[in-house]
Amino acid sequence: MPPRLRLSVSLLPHPLRHEVLVYPRRHASAAAAGATSSVTQTSSSNPVSAALPPSAYPSDQPPSHRRPEFRKSQLHRQYTSLLRTTPLIIFFQHNNLQATEWTGIRRELTKALRKVDEEHAAAGRIEPPIAPLVQLKIIKTSIFEAALRVVDFFRPDNISFKGAGKIAGAKADPNFTHDLSRTAYASVLHKKGKHELSPILVGPIAVLSFPHVSPEHLKAALSILSPKAPQNPAPKRKANPGLYDLPVQNGLQKLMLLAARVEGKVFDDGQTRWVSSIEGGMTGLRSQLVATLQGASASVTSTLDAAGKSLYFTLESRRSVLEDEQKGPESEGEEKKE
Structure with missing residues (x-):
């Protein structure tokens, strides 16, 4: 029986080495896991590359709190x-x-x-x-509740990390405010x-x-x-x-x-x-609303009209009384003579 050859992991090609190391831990394809893990290891080992400006990330895949392929x-x-x-x-x-x-x-x-x-x-x-x-x-339910918090409580224009915790607040980047961003996660964590x-x-x-x-x-x-x-x-x-x-x-x-x-x-x-x-x-419902508004406007019109008529009759009665007072007793005597 020929002797078995032991292959060192360091001698394997770069993508294959990541397949061997990452595949048992990830439920993704070997190629995707190898490419993603290589980027992750590079960014974690190099703090300068981990803090890249927003323009350094692809527009269709900004950094997220959780990996988007999950x-x-x-x-x-x-x-x-x-x-x-x-x-x-x-x-x-x-x-x-x-x-x-x-x-x-x-x-x-x-x-x-x-x-x-x-x-x-x-x-x-x-x-x-x-x-x-x-x-x-x-x-x-747990994911739906998290989505509810993001939709109802997260406002990119008014970001607050109150009660989010030191770790969540430190990882949040205000430059990225999409639903899966660390900023959205940290700002609604206290809710x-x-x-x-x-x-x-x-x-x-x-x-x-x-x-x-x-x-x-x-x-x-x-x-x-x-x-x-x-x-x-x-x-x-x-x-x-x-x-x-x-x-x-x-x-x-x-x-x-x-x-x-x-x-x-x-x-x-x-x-x-x-x-x-x-x-x-x-x-x-819209027709009921229109009918209600029309009824309210008609009621207001009739109320204002009734008030105007009442004021008119009051003034007319007062005018007639004043005219009678101005005529005085002479006019009453003349009326009796006639």
Whole structure:
């Protein structure tokens, strides 16, 4: 048997050496891990290169608090984008739903939302259909809470590291203020657990997101996911037999409505159902607002008109009294002679 040759790590090529050392510790590809680790080791060993000016970094990849290729970083980006672009988000607690149950629930939800779009089209409304854009998905609560803090509390124009800690504040660079930057992380670290939605972001949570606030679509969604009479009654079996399939009903029993985020404000169960009960949707709400403003203006006009008329009659009566007083007793005697 030929003798085994021992290869020294120092004799291996540079990329291969990093593959051998880094691959067991990183869940990335060998080439990406080798290239990233080489840059990391160089920057850590050389403090001058670690403090590079902003122009030295590529515009599409500034330095981040966490490595951008990690799944947590990608989820953080998705959640911040969702919170900024979605005005209506409903939070549900789910308990061990199976894949078949999720499939049935999503099927019935899509069917109910499409029915609302068809009704709008039949009524001649020019609003675009939103059923394909409504999403029901499970979230990572800790990352979602961090994204909430960044969206609601981080202001690049007014950066403060109060309560962030010495390490987080020292690593923060005010030149970089993107969502994954160390500056954003350090400036909202003291707000951890203090958001209005923090108490409900515990355990398994699913969110239902709408591209815009539509009370009709919200009512249809709640009638499927969280039916409650009289505001959001469930469809009858004859109208929607698929809703009463056993997997769907078992899954719905494991869903519980917690809260909602509407235009940046937190709504509880009752307030969320009140939004869904607005007649005519946003169009009806706008017409109600216009009618209220018109009624208020008419009321103000009538009040001012009544006050003017009252003042006119008062002055006229006073004028007649003064004229009678100026005539005096002579005029009264002349009237008697006549």
